Amino acid sequence: MAETITIKVFRFDPETDGEGRLESYSLEKEPGMRVLSALKALNDQGANLAFRYSCEEWQCGSCAIRLNGIPKLACKEEIQDGMILEPLPDLPVSKDLIVDRSKFFNRQAELYKLPETKTGAKLDYESQGHFWNAITCMECGICLASCPILHTRGGSYDYIGPEFMVSLFRSESDPRIEKNSLETSVKDGMWECTTCKYCEENCPQRIPILNEIIELRSKIMEEQPSYVPDTIRDLNTNLYRHYNPYGLPKSERANWAEGLNVPDIKEGKKEVLYFVGCAQCSNRRDQKVARAIVDVFNKAKVDFGTLGIDEVCCGDVALKTGETGLFEELAKINIENFKKANIIRIVTTSPHCYHIIKNEYPKYGGDFEVLHYTQFIEELIKKGQLTFSNQIDQIVTFHDPCFLGRYNGVYDPPRKVLEAIPGLKVVEMAKSKENVECCGGGGGGNWMDIRAGERLAERRVAQAVETGANILAVACPFCLTMFEDAVKTKGYEERIEVKHVIELVEQTI
């Protein structure tokens, strides 16, 4: 049963056109029809579109294009009414949907030419089992087209990118060779990756790219610590000495709570442990967020407490930057303190803490129920413990934190909370939810300075401004810092303000 659909396809002929344009086409869609089949059908009708393909079974990596802004394999995805087909970003367009991959091609060749020596070892079942995933890479370029950092490099490809990191992981895991590429990889940005995971989200082969990047970082940390960027070493030194990456002395960790009613978790049995997080303890701007949470908890009569100065960093930034040993130490300290305090539930400020406690701590015997504060606030609203009364007549757009959204599939609670605030109008940015573009703060990014191009946060706040919103709502300390800086550097102070969701909640109750 065929149906008539209309789609838009990017057309560009460099010989005749100054710039490209989207052209509408109608066609008959057979049930389950793939995008590639639709393109071929259009050519049967005389459209003469230019596009690449080869195997038509999602294995050769030739046909990657953007579908509604997201890079995918044309042969694998189903065509939908209203779909927009565009070429991959960040590369010169040769014609219509075909891009010039020579920069990419040349980088691959360069990487392969890097010297390697044979170790004399043999390939064995176990080590092969370690990198069999990396071998499935078909070099389709989708991960590169997803990487927000590459969007800001003007097609220069001077940033190593996920695909080459997977390739490197493969070489490094192969016991038969020693590839002398670690130094180059660091120079090309091994620590610039923010671990946002958009590459892995879109990888057609579902390669665990992030695990591989972190393992590479770990390896470099251990074997070639002199290659590691200074800022990364400094933050880990702070973590080691002071149990937080900002270098705030342990004894001062609870100072943010001065003058507030913040119970000690160890006094009596509390329902909720509020896990404050290093940023909220250390930075003045972030301290306001912690105070807002405490204010809201008290007003909602939540039975909570904190660990005070016994709370140490959740360890996220140690793990993500490759300091696995340090991460384990920190995790064990927290887990022991959680257990001593008879914790039932944990609520975090940061999605990073949330993610780590939820997904990593169980590996060290720490199995606790953990919520991000937006989930907890949503719960309080549902239970009637919070009522919103003050109008906030603003337009807000919410930026999904990578570690709440993409990593853990939590998209609705922050939105439900915002929608419950009277007067507040919620609008969406084009790239939201699982397609969110990272603020640039994760994976050590908060501490790294970029080598070139626009900052990710600057790119993102421009997208926020485009929606017409005057508040950019965040739920993560890194997003808060990155975006507030970006608003200043872009000169958007009059147009948009950055606020944590909890700050809006505090305003309305």
Add this chain to the structure above:
Amino acid sequence: MSSVGGKRIKTDVLVIGGGGAGTRAGIAAAGGGAKVVIACKDLFGHSGCTPVAMGGYAGMQAYPGDDWKSHFEDTVFGGGAINNQKLVEILTKDARTRLLELEDWGATFDRDEKDEIYLRRFGGHTHPRSAISGDRTGREMMWALKRKCWANDLIQVVEETYITQLLVTDGKIAGAIGVNLPTGGIIVFECPAVILAGGGSGRLWPITFATKGKVGDGLRLAYEAGAELVDMEFFQIHPTGWLWPPAIRGRVVSEGVRSDGGILLNSKHERFMEKYDPVKLELATRDYVSRCIFAEVKEGRGSEHGGAYLSVTHLSPEFIERRLGSVLETGLVGGVDIRKQAFEVVPEHHYQNGGVKINEHSQTIVDGLYACGEQAGGVHGGNRLGSNSLPDLLVFGKIAGENAAQYAKDIKPAKVEERQVEEEVKEIRRPSENEDGVSPYSLSKKLYDVMWDEMHIARKEKGLKKCIDVMEEVAEDFHKVSVPDKSLRYNDAWLTAMEVRTRILVGEIMAQASLMRTESRAALFREDYPVTKREWEKNITVRQVNGQIKLDTQPLVVTIMPPEEIELPQFPIPGGK
């Protein structure tokens, strides 16, 4: 410089085709000191069948009791006894060495728990002898070959460049001419040696495993240059392509599924291979299994949509995920979870068994012209065994490269005849210069329809003659074909038109050869001549003589396995023996 003003590239060896055979040939030629250009019709390393080849690489000689002789016998038996046995000897003797060499270059092949190379048994093989790399062995091979090419300064790769004609001066190769799709410009290669490694001709059919562009251009190039083609009537129909749902129709279901334990069932849930071959069961040769599925369908026991059911539900989900990942993935794209349900398969075109005729040095009868890989004929005879193609690529790729390099070193290069260049440029430009003519897509469809109807699993005289008639009709219309856009830059309509040019010729040659062979053998099933006849123990060759297709027969090349001692299986004939 000629009057056409095209770009000129001078080199020693031009390899047409950048798959496994082409790259291996390029590497070998460069190893012999030659300057090499590898010209790929699409993206290097992403096109042709090598990067997506699933199955495995046969010839490891590691299983107890296995040796090259056993592999040889299986190959000739599977080939319907008409293989060129000299070539088969070379294949089975060298396969193992070439694989270990590729591993040395960085490729990884799966290990078993004892750290030995994991071996799979494929259809028609007596012993497990095929190495694998996950479930896309070709991808890993291509990766290692590609790196080796890039690391070699003597090798230049030109992508998206379509070679449309060879240039021959006084019976010797002088070069080639083609179009570079990214620029739309004409390129003339001046070189004394050309290696044809452009793969097979699966894209003559509307549903096939073959990747984009494989219409057998190399066959036309060879034929028009004066070389011979052989065994053109024997294209392989693989028993298992996805039949349902339509979104994934035609996608490949690797033989590896059957190697790893998959079973075929009819509409009555009977494992029908038990009655057709109680010993080899699902791992009988591909033609045999295809014919069995065909018989079941014809006798009313086919699956819901006219094929057979393939089931792996008795295997563990973990096993399926690790070893049969792509098949699982394809199923999921179509909404079918092979871990939980049986799925429908149907025979479809998979491989070109015949091709450009070569000797044991990969030489054709035209000086300076070589061929290897799927493009060449003789190695696999009337039908290829599973996992015998990947070793073919490396073994004969190397031979072609070495010989071409040596030849280029010894010979004084022939001068390109400008008149030939001008004539071909006219051919190249005609579709975009014709106005208001025939659409290449309508011609393409006519060709697809007749190949599907008359040139598939079962052929008969009437259908073959019809096929030839349609080819000749389309050939007439071809002169009036016109395409929009004057520029040849990524011009899909132009490319389709040029492929029609090849398809007409190759299709007709296949039909003529099928018509001439009045018997059934290996991959050729003549409904009107269902029995295998000893008098047909010979090969059919094809040449261009005075502009016409001329067929001939030649005696078999036999070394250690006399055909009279081979008892080929009797194929099941629907409705009776």
